[in-house]
Amino acid sequence: MNSTTALPRTRLRITGGILADRAAIVRDVMLPYQWEALQDRVVGAEPSGCMHNLRLAAGEATGTFHGLFWQDSDLAKWIEAVGFRLGSFPNAALEETVDEVVRLLSLAQAPDGYLDTYFQLVEPQKRFTNLRDCHELYCAGHLLEAAVAHFEATAKTTLLDVARRLADLLVRTFGPGPSQLRGYCGHEEIELALIKLARVTGDERYTDLAAWFVDERGRTPNWFEQEAARRPGDKLPWYVHHDGLAYWQAHRRPAEQTEPVGHAVRAMYLYSAMADLALERGDTALRDACFRIWREIEHRHLFLVGGVGADGPGGEKFSEPYDLPSDRAYAETCAAVGLVFFARRMLDLSLEARFADVLERAFFNNVLAGMSLDGRSFFYVNPLEVRPREARRRYDSRHVKTTRQPWFGCACCPPNIARLVMSLGDYLVSHHGDTIALHVPATMRIETGSDDSAPKIDVRTEYPWDGRVLLTFHCTAPTELTVALRIPGWCRSATLVLPQGGSIEIAEAMPSCVDGYTLVLKRGYLHVTGRWSDGAALELRLAMPAERIYAHPSVAATAGQVALQRGPVVYCFEEVDNGPDLAALRLPRSARITDTFEDSLLGGCTVLEARGRRVCADLALEDEPLYRNTPHATTPAHLRAVPYALWANRGEGEMRVWIHETEV
């Protein structure tokens, strides 16, 4: 058990490769575009209403509230993303824009600290009367997160002051006291946000409140039921369906929960807060719950692309173990973002490669699929199989979009992608005790300490297209340091090349000392301890062939099918490359799969190709019957797969990740 408080943030700057490319798109295109969207200026997109509502609440405009009651959170997430961006790339004009938004937020804030434009403008008398459905604390949480990022980037306390006034109101309002509400939010988020605010302000009352929210959740009598009883005619929302209180993870105390349930994004945010509290407070019951739930997610609920949430139309939520349908997958972009949050916090609790395996699976596939290459359109739902005509026509597929959308009526996902990509440095590397742990390689400069004389590490890699990762140390004097290099779960063969040129196959049974460096392989991380001179180079070589992936036999949806993965990147077959009727394609088990980096394709990516087959209708017949008692012939087919994250960047068409396999 690690009982330290929050670990120091590692300072790093991503300087090249796909992550720098995506960050540039977000920085230069997506954030300005989203600012336009938040002001309802994107032609053809669903209006947001965010800035309109804020100006109304600030008394600087007239009109009526637009949108859903959690609309404020879209703006908060955008401010948070901008905060992260300004921290890495200061920009005076953008900072002024945010200052103006902060000015409006200050104006809109009620004297007692309350700030929620929906309830202020539409239903002021209903403040905190329906925590189950109305997302007030969720919106507050996002404002707190925005304030922390804004403060850390600009050192201005303008927004932090707003956030503290709001948080102080929550501290006064919620708790076990006789005049306090014993409630908690139907959409978790406030918990992890309060912990962030406490870390930045040093005010432990905020962590106390977060801990109380988590501890109070799911107790009997249940707050949501008590609260509902006070609302005349209250009915459970339709989307709760089978789940009841589990929809809100409120069916039992979080410390006693054993499996992921209910709305997937809410679940991820709750589990993230639980992991934070386990770390901050040394709460072993919450820690154990996090490990239990993690195991169930990883073993029974995770789509290959790193998404969660298999029951989309029914409330964006978890389904039964092994229920992972490709075409009905929800795999909401926000849920994958939330899974990255949870995974990163699990790494703080225990440095184990399995957590980073899921982190990068979610990020490189499900999260990145959420944005178009041009940064101006987004997926909310990320199925693993799409047939556009059916998706448009079937009522039970109405949530599936066949092309990315310019905005959404409920636009939670676009700014969630933005804030994650803008803060990605926090997810690639971390201090773990005295160790610098490299979770996900990228071309970047890592500062190992906050003072300028601390050693720096330059990392060069073409990851995820290539498995070679070169670390070069920069130190004013030779320095003792441990770096922990993750050996990914997908990697079957890894080699380490030490500064003196010694090379070693990484395996459980390898020597514990080479060239004076101590090597320890522990839970998937290779800990290399040594005294590093300036210019010392360490190379990790991760073999990264294309791999066939098979799902557990209990996954009915993918039976008889195989997927392709190379490194952390999951592939898909698109109609534009393979023609229509992708289900008629067959990948023989014996077929060789070639990988080629194509510089000009989709911003540069590795494509996979193989000689496969295609099951064919009988061309001699005018109209092949629907059913027949003889197998169909097959013809050779050149199969070509591109990274899943890049699908639907070349027009609309069929797509599938899992493809039927023949055994010969």
Next chain:
Amino acid sequence: MNSTTALPRTRLRITGGILADRAAIVRDVMLPYQWEALQDRVVGAEPSGCMHNLRLAAGEATGTFHGLFWQDSDLAKWIEAVGFRLGSFPNAALEETVDEVVRLLSLAQAPDGYLDTYFQLVEPQKRFTNLRDCHELYCAGHLLEAAVAHFEATAKTTLLDVARRLADLLVRTFGPGPSQLRGYCGHEEIELALIKLARVTGDERYTDLAAWFVDERGRTPNWFEQEAARRPGDKLPWYVHHDGLAYWQAHRRPAEQTEPVGHAVRAMYLYSAMADLALERGDTALRDACFRIWREIEHRHLFLVGGVGADGPGGEKFSEPYDLPSDRAYAETCAAVGLVFFARRMLDLSLEARFADVLERAFFNNVLAGMSLDGRSFFYVNPLEVRPREARRRYDSRHVKTTRQPWFGCACCPPNIARLVMSLGDYLVSHHGDTIALHVPATMRIETGSDDSAPKIDVRTEYPWDGRVLLTFHCTAPTELTVALRIPGWCRSATLVLPQGGSIEIAEAMPSCVDGYTLVLKRGYLHVTGRWSDGAALELRLAMPAERIYAHPSVAATAGQVALQRGPVVYCFEEVDNGPDLAALRLPRSARITDTFEDSLLGGCTVLEARGRRVCADLALEDEPLYRNTPHATTPAHLRAVPYALWANRGEGEMRVWIHETEV
């Protein structure tokens, strides 16, 4: 083009085999059970309200209307089923029960002939103001059908008089006249019912109105849009979704329609009426439309079990061509019943085996699956794959029931099964000109003419478990007669044994005369013309091995999978026989499939068995990972399949029709 009017009904009595068994269950158990259900006397079943509503409308009870606005139709279908039953098996007590219902119907009928308990009791001012949604003419149609069956069975005109008064009201109300409504019903049914009423009464005004309803449908300006514009705040029902006017088959004139669209039951009833009108009126445009639509159903929209309607949650309707998902199949029992109606009418238009192929596919599989072996519970939705835990939990599977239900809030299906089974004789055999056509074999006695001296044919067979069909002729004197024997599409080898013992392989190139009998194979029917002596025997031997069935390569849902069929019977794998995780089973293409008739299983049926494989998780691991890069091992598995129609008669469990195939 056959320009005759309605063909004479063939009198026959089913005397043995599975059809007699099912008829006995319906007669002795289901009809009395449904009578209890219609009176809300079945404990644990959703109440019907039918008789309650009727007594209210008749002024013989007090209270309020219960149920949906089309509730009357359930009672009408039950009366119709009882009518068919009394025609074959008179029963004084049951006839008295129906007489009492008829008395109430007469009392409830308004002086002008109107009869619809919902509108009479709940919204009398809204009569005929929302034909699109409110099913008034649909309910009227079922009353007309009930009256025809009641009259034909009992020769009493009591109910026929009620029906005529109602039909006369419709004749006065609907039509092109200045004071008439140019509308038609959102749920087709009245059209085919009016034609039945015209056939029995000889009153051509009813056929005229049916023809007008069909001709007016889908014209521009559209009645449903005009009518909606007169209803303040009218919105399209949610279930219309993608389809618009096509949901009601009202997007264009029926004579111009080219493919099945919209609500599947409504579509079937419309197409049945179109086929009736093509026959009655020699309407070639309608005939051509029927043939076009039929082809599309058969080639692109038919589930293997003979069901239609692939988009269930979205309004019980047709989806895209080849969109035939096994787990999301709707395949409503009523739609399969309607497909039997349509197929039977297509046989009247053109004696082609393909129509009877679909008729028996729908009947022996989808329709019979709708009832339990004990006659007391029913399926409304008939998927081809069920995993009970997921079906209960997923919101998009909420329409799927994993066990048959005692009744439904919308209980259209149970009495629809009853009326079809009770009138099955009309579907097995027909006169086609001077020919007696045998569409579906059963053990039965056929009377070839209405006068008692006409030849009779005794048919003996164990069909569908066995392909031997023995016909014995009974004539007072040798008689010239043509019998047309269907050679089913599923049959690859058929032999005819003539009365003198001559035997011949049935094929296009066979001799046209054997033993003095003329043989003509035409569109799948073998026409055998001869002079038959008393006791002459003709035997048809249809080879009926178990067959592997493959779907068209464009059917994504069943790619890589195979189904088993023997004769017209489609098989399924159940958990009770094969263990859980049926998707992990593999049927090798080379495996021999054995068939065994098991007398004591499920009322007696043929089971299919094969040596297959099961894909296994690695037992050496505590918890097999969700994904891995090596294929799983397989172990031998004894596969056992039972007829789909009989699934879920041995408790709840997984079921699937399509099973993964390995090529070796």
